[in-house]
Amino acid sequence: MNFTIRKGTEKDAQAILNLITELAVFEKEPDAVEVSVEDLIADGFGDNPRFKTFVAEENDGSVIGMALFYERYSTWKGKTIHLEDLMVTASKRGIGAGKALYTAVMNYAFENDYKRVAWEVLDWNTNAIQFYENSGAAVFEDWRVAQMNQENLRKFINENI
Amino acid sequence: MNFTIRKGTEKDAQAILNLITELAVFEKEPDAVEVSVEDLIADGFGDNPRFKTFVAEENDGSVIGMALFYERYSTWKGKTIHLEDLMVTASKRGIGAGKALYTAVMNYAFENDYKRVAWEVLDWNTNAIQFYENSGAAVFEDWRVAQMNQENLRKFINENI
Numbered sequence: 001m002n003f004t005i006r007k008g009t010e011k012d013a014q015a016i017l018n019l020i021t022e023l024a025v026f027e028k029e030p031d032a033v034e035v036s037v038e039d040l041i042a043d044g045f046g047d048n049p050r051f052k053t054f055v056a057e058e059n060d061g062s063v064i065g066m067a068l069f070y071e072r073y074s075t076w077k078g079k080t081i082h083l084e085d086l087m088v089t090a091s092k093r094g095i096g097a098g099k100a101l102y103t104a105v106m107n108y109a110f111e112n113d114y115k116r117v118a119w120e121v122l123d124w125n126t127n128a129i130q131f132y133e134n135s136g137a138a139v140f141e142d143w144r145v146a147q148m149n150q151e152n153l154r155k156f157i158n159e160n161i
Numbered sequence: 162m163n164f165t166i167r168k169g170t171e172k173d174a175q176a177i178l179n180l181i182t183e184l185a186v187f188e189k190e191p192d193a194v195e196v197s198v199e200d201l202i203a204d205g206f207g208d209n210p211r212f213k214t215f216v217a218e219e220n221d222g223s224v225i226g227m228a229l230f231y232e233r234y235s236t237w238k239g240k241t242i243h244l245e246d247l248m249v250t251a252s253k254r255g256i257g258a259g260k261a262l263y264t265a266v267m268n269y270a271f272e273n274d275y276k277r278v279a280w281e282v283l284d285w286n287t288n289a290i291q292f293y294e295n296s297g298a299a300v301f302e303d304w305r306v307a308q309m310n311q312e313n314l315r316k317f318i319n320e321n322i
Contacts, residue, residue, distance in 0.1 A: 020236045032237040050234045073211045073231050075181045075246050076193040085236050103321050110318045117309040136313035145304040148278040152297035157271045160264050
């Protein structure tokens, strides 16, 4: 392998943001990313981090991929891990970095006795879905993701509180 | 209203577990609940709680509904709230307890500057979906929920580490 997997640090924040943005473009939401590199540093690498990361680093020191994850809680199973983002930059696909990052997250969950790892995938991303299913994951057809964004949250509160 | 909304406490753990179990039956997964009341107390009401709750309490002191939620992190928006469970016991539907619990969670998110509230809903639960959409939430058709359970996690790790 021409890369290694290690924990992300504050110094990786810009590279992580670049990968977040590349993933948003891939997911056809190019304007969705509102977080800044300062936000990522404050939210992920301070005293009370909201997420953890693994990065894939090439031998020349460049970060070519990342996995970003955090804890959730299942009222059925107990503490779980949510894999928010898994991304390898387009020019570095096919060398195993994505699987290595995925494996690192799964191993973190296994070693720390988490009861489940969950994530979300777009239904047209069939390559990813096939990879996940081959790894032993289930991709559910009957659950829908619901979201109240901040603008509609404000409207709802103004009308109901 | 014949009920009030308040924060859940350790003393509500059994009532919360009863509602979790009733919801699992409603969701056609009657055997899915593996957490115990002791787990809920340790995980939700200790020094470092993994979730927060609101409960709907009738004037006689009985808990007839609950909302259970916790923080997540969006790499697009920043800190968010995930509403894991929202449940009113079957005999107490239609008196507004569900909307009051939902509103309490939304208000918590709004007052604490969370960027989004997210949750999951079964595609056949059309009453719930209609309520959510009427409130201003989006229910997405194109995202799929993926999960690696602990048994398959163990297999994956044994094969790949």
